[in-house]
Amino acid sequence: MSAGTAALADSVGEEYERGITGNVKLDGEPLSGIRITVDGGGYSAETVTGADGKWFIGVPGTEGDAYKITLDQTTLPEGIAVTEGGATQEKVLGKGTTVVQNFFIGEGTRVTVSMFDQVVARLIYGINFGLMLGLAAVGLSLVFGTTGLSNFAHSEMVTFGAIMALVLGTGLQLPIWLAIPAAVLLSGGLGWALDAGLWKPLRKKGLALVQLMIVSIGLSLTVRYLFQYFVGGGTEQLPGADSTLVPLFGSVALSVTDLVSMGISIVVIGGFAWWLLKTKTGKATRAISDNPDLAAASGIDVDKVIQTVWIISGALAGLAGVLWAYFRPGIKWDMGAQILLLIFAAVTLGGLGTAFGALLGSLVVGILVETSSLLIPADLKYVGALVVLIGILLFRPQGILGKKQRIG
Structure with missing residues (x-):
C-alpha cells in the first residue's frame, strides 16, 4: 500500500516522512472506530480506523527502527478478538516510506487486563x-x-x-x-x-x-x-x-x-x-x-x-x-x-x-x-x-x- 493510499485512512503524524498503515476488516467488511496505537523510540501516537477500515500513523523513525502497534480489542465488536499474533505486534521500518501492519481478527476470546x-x-x-x-x-x-x-x-x-x-x-x-x-x-x-x-x-x-x-x-x-x-x-x-x-x-x-x-x-x-x-x-x-x-x-x-x-x-x-x-x-x-x-x-x-x-x-x-x-x-x-x-x-x-x- 502506498503512502498516497494510506492518506485516505484516518491518520495522524502526516508531517513525518515515514509511517505505518493498515486495514481492519471482519469477513471482508471494514470496521470503523477501531483504536490503533503506535509506540517506539520515545514516540507514541494513536488513531482510529475510518469508514473504510483503514488507518495511518506517521512516525519519526528511520530504516531499522522498531515500533509496537497495538489494536485496542475493547473497541472491537462483542465476541470478536485478534486471533493471530496478539493484539500488540512489532514492525521494523524498511527502505520504503510506509510499512503495512494488518491484524487477523475473528470470533474468539479476548485476553483482557483488569483495570x-x-x-x-x-x-x-x-x-x-x-x-x-x-x-x-x-x-x-x-x-x-x-x-x-x-x-x-x-x-x-x-x-x-x-x-x-x-x-x-x-x-x-x-x-x-x-x-x-x-x-x-x-x-x-x-x-x-x-x-x-x-x-x-x-x-x-x-x-x-x-x-x-x-x-x-x-x-x-x-x-x-x-x-x-x-x-x-x-x-x-x-x-x-x-x-x-x-x-x-x-x-x-x-x-x-x-x-x-x-x-x-x-x-x-x-x-x-x-x-x-x-x-x-x-x-x-x-x-x-x-x-x-x-x-x-x-x-x-x-x-x-x-x-x-x-x-x-x-x-x-x-x-x-x-x-x-x-x-x-x-x-x-x-x-x-x-x-x-x-x-x-x-x-x-x-x-x-x-x-x-x-x-x-x-x-x-x-x-x-x-x-x-x-x-x-x-x-x-x-x-x-x-x-x-x-x-x-x-x-x-x-x-x-x-x-x-x-x-x-
Whole structure:
C-alpha cells in the first residue's frame, strides 16, 4: 500500500516522512472506530480506523527502527478478538516510506487486563520513569542551586552518557557492565570540562544569568546537531535492550532491564543523599545553595564546590541517559531533548535549587505521565504532568519543597 493510499485512512503524524498503515476488516467488511496505537523510540501516537477500515500513523523513525502497534480489542465488536499474533505486534521500518501492519481478527476470546492490573503496572512504570528522570533532575537542580544557571544543555549531557555507553559497549565491544560505569565517568569528565572551559570563565567575567542561559541554549543546539552529524538520525540499541519479562503478579510484568534500572536508580539516589547530607562537600553544597556569599565568607571554597557539583551533575545525567536509552528503548541524537521539558518541570515542581525537591518532583511527573495514558490518548500523556505543574505553582509558586526566597 502506498503512502498516497494510506492518506485516505484516518491518520495522524502526516508531517513525518515515514509511517505505518493498515486495514481492519471482519469477513471482508471494514470496521470503523477501531483504536490503533503506535509506540517506539520515545514516540507514541494513536488513531482510529475510518469508514473504510483503514488507518495511518506517521512516525519519526528511520530504516531499522522498531515500533509496537497495538489494536485496542475493547473497541472491537462483542465476541470478536485478534486471533493471530496478539493484539500488540512489532514492525521494523524498511527502505520504503510506509510499512503495512494488518491484524487477523475473528470470533474468539479476548485476553483482557483488569483495570487494577493496568493501574498497578502504570504506577510501577511511572516510578521507574520518575527515578530515571530524578537522576537527571537532581543534577540540574544542583547546578541551579549553586550557580543560578538554568542549563538547557543538560539534555545533551543526558544524550552524551547514552552515546558513550553505545560507543564503548557496541563499538569497542566492552562488556556492558563495564561500558556503563565508564560512560558515567566520561560524563562526569564532560561536566568538569564544561565548567572549567566555559562556565567558570564566563562567571569570572560577570555575565548575567540571562546571558548564561542564552549561552546554554546555543551550546545545547550546537552539541545536539554534532551528535546528529556523528551518530546519524537513526535509533541504535544497547546490548540487553530486549531482555525477558519477569512476571510480578496477575498480568503485571517487568523486564529484567527495568528491574535492574530501578535498582541502580535507588542505590545511586541513596548514595547521593548520603553524600549531600553527611559529607563535608555535600554540606558545603547545601550552604552555597542557601547563601553563596555567606558560604564564601565562612571559608568555603565556592569554586571548588561548584566544580564538584558539575562533575556529579554530569555523571548523574550520563547515567540517566543510559537508563533512558533502555526505557525508550533506543539511542537517538535528540533523546535528551525529548525529556528536557519534563526535567525542568520536575525541578520546578519540587522547588528550584532543592535536590530532594527535584527527586520528589520527578516521581510525581513520572507517575502522572505513565498513569495519564489510561485516561487520555497516549500522544498527550505529557500534557497531564505539565497541567498539574501549572496548577501546583499557582497555589505554591516556590514548589513542593522550595523556599519563598528562591522565587525569581
